[in-house]
Amino acid sequence: MESSAEEPPPPLPPPLFTFGAIADIQYADIDDGFNYTGTRQRYYRGSLQLLRRAADSWRSAATGGGPASLLRFVLQLGDIVDGFNSRQRGASERALDAVLGELDRVGVPVHHVWGNHEFYNFSRDELMRVPAEQRASGSGRWRWRRRRRRTRTAAHRRHLRLPFQPCPRVQYNNALNILKEHNSNEDLNHPPVEKGMSKFAKFNGGFSRDQLSWLDGVLSQSDDDEERVIIVSHLPVHPLSADPVCLAWNSEDVLAMIGAHGCVVCFMAGHDHDGGYHRDRDSGVHHLTLEGVIETPPESDAFATVSVYEDRMLLKGRGRTADREMLFTWPPDETQVV
Numbered sequence: 450m451e452s453s454a455e456e457p458p459p460p461l462p463p464p465l466f467t468f469g470a471i472a473d474i475q476y477a478d479i480d481d482g483f484n485y486t487g488t489r490q491r492y493y494r495g496s497l498q499l500l501r502r503a504a505d506s507w508r509s510a511a512t513g514g515g516p517a518s519l520l521r522f523v524l525q526l527g528d529i530v531d532g533f534n535s536r537q538r539g540a541s542e543r544a545l546d547a548v549l550g551e552l553d554r555v556g557v558p559v560h561h562v563w564g565n566h567e568f569y570n571f572s573r574d575e576l577m578r579v580p581a582e583q584r585a586s587g588s589g590r591w592r593w594r595r596r597r598r599r600t601r602t603a604a605h606r607r608h609l610r611l612p613f614q615p616c617p618r619v620q621y622n623n624a625l626n627i628l629k630e631h632n633s634n635e636d637l638n639h640p641p642v643e644k645g646m647s648k649f650a651k652f653n654g655g656f657s658r659d660q661l662s663w664l665d666g667v668l669s670q671s672d673d674d675e676e677r678v679i680i681v682s683h684l685p686v687h688p689l690s691a692d693p694v695c696l697a698w699n700s701e702d703v704l705a706m707i708g709a710h711g712c713v714v715c716f717m718a719g720h721d722h723d724g725g726y727h728r729d730r731d732s733g734v735h736h737l738t739l740e741g742v743i744e745t746p747p748e749s750d751a752f753a754t755v756s757v758y759e760d761r762m763l764l765k766g767r768g769r770t771a772d773r774e775m776l777f778t779w780p781p782d783e784t785q786v787v
C-alpha cells in the first residue's frame with residue numbers, strides 16, 4: 450500500500466494559556482468622523498459595539514470549557530477613549546466608564562497601556578493614580594474618577610508609593626526639547642517631511658532613559674530565568690511593522706535593547722490603525738501592530754485571541770485582524786519571514 454507523500458502535522462497539545470488583545474478603541478459618544486487627513490472614516494460610537502463583540506467572544510473563551518477556557522487576561526493596547534471626549538465636560542469619564550464596563554464583563558484581568566489619547570483626556574497625575582490593571586469582576590474593579598482621592602486597591606497603594614516629583618514639568622519639557630530638535634514645524638503634530646524623520650510628531654512619544662533602564666533590568670532577569678517575554682506598547686518600534694509616522698521617537702534604542710536580550714519573542718503595539726506585522730531578521734522577534742477598532746466599520750471586527758504554546762503563539766484574528774502563527778524558533782525557514 451502506498452503511503453501519502455506528506456503526513457499531516459501532529460495535532461498541537463492544549464495551549465499553556467490564551468489571552469485577548471485589542472487596540473485603539475477610541476470610543477466617543479459622537480457621530481462618525483475622519484482622521485486628520487480625511488482619508489479614513491472613524492466610527493466613534495460603533496467602536497463600543499465592536500468592543501462588545503470582542504468581550505462576548507473572550508467571555509465565552511474564558512467560561513466555555515475545554516482548552517479555550519484558558520483565556521487568562523486581556524491586553525488593551527492604548528487609546529481606549531478618543532481625545533474628542535475632552536471637549537465636553539464629563540465626557541471623558543463617561544466614555545471610559547462605558548468601555549471599562551464592557552471589558553469588565555469578560556471576567557478576567559485586563560492590562561492597560563496608555564496611548565496618546567489618554568493624555569488628551571486625563572492629566573498625568575490622574576493617570577498615575579490608577580493601576581494599569583483592571584481586575585476581574587468580583588475582585589474590586591477600579592473606577593477612574595477625577596475627583597476620587599481615596600484609594601482602596603493594593604495596586605493604588607503601590608502607585609502612591611512612587612517617588613514624589615516636585616517639578617513634574619521637567620520630563621515634559623525634556624520631551625518637548627527632543628521633539629523641537631527634530632521637528633521645526635509650528636504645529637508639532639505635523640510630522641517632518643525629511644526621510645526617516647516623520648516619527649518626530651507630538652502624537653507619538655519616546656522611551657525615557659529611566660524606562661529603558663527599567664526594561665533592561667526586567668529583560669536581563671528574564672534572560673537569567675529563561676523566560677519568554679512579550680513587550681506591550683502603544684507605539685510600535687519596528688519600521689517594517691507599521692507606518693513610520695507612527696513609530697516611537699527612539700525606536701532604534703528599543704530595537705537595540707530587544708536585540709541584546711534573547712528572551713523577547715514578540716513586540717505588540719497599536720497606534721497605526723492599519724495594523725502591520727514583521728519578523729525581525731536579526732533578532733527573530735515578531736513585531737505585531739494590531740488594527741485599530743476606531744477605523745473598523747461596524748460590519749467588521751478587529752481583535753485577537755492569542756494561544757501560547759511551548760514553541761509558538763497562534764493568533765486567531767477576527768475581521769480585519771488576520772490569523773497568524775508566530776514560532777519562537779529562530780532562524781526560521783524562508784517562508785516564515787514576512
Ligand SMILES: Nc1ncnc2c1ncn2[C@@H]1O[C@H](COP(=O)(O)OP(=O)(O)O)[C@@H](O)[C@H]1O
Pocket residue numbers: 484485486528532565566636638639640652720
Ligand atoms: N499631520 C498632522 N498635522 C497636524 N496635526 C495632526 C496631524 N495628524 C494628526 N494630527 C493631530 O494630532 C492629534 C492626534 O491625531 P490622531 O489621528 O487622532 O491620532 P491617533 O493616530 O493616535 O488616533 C489630533 O489632534 C490630530 O488632529
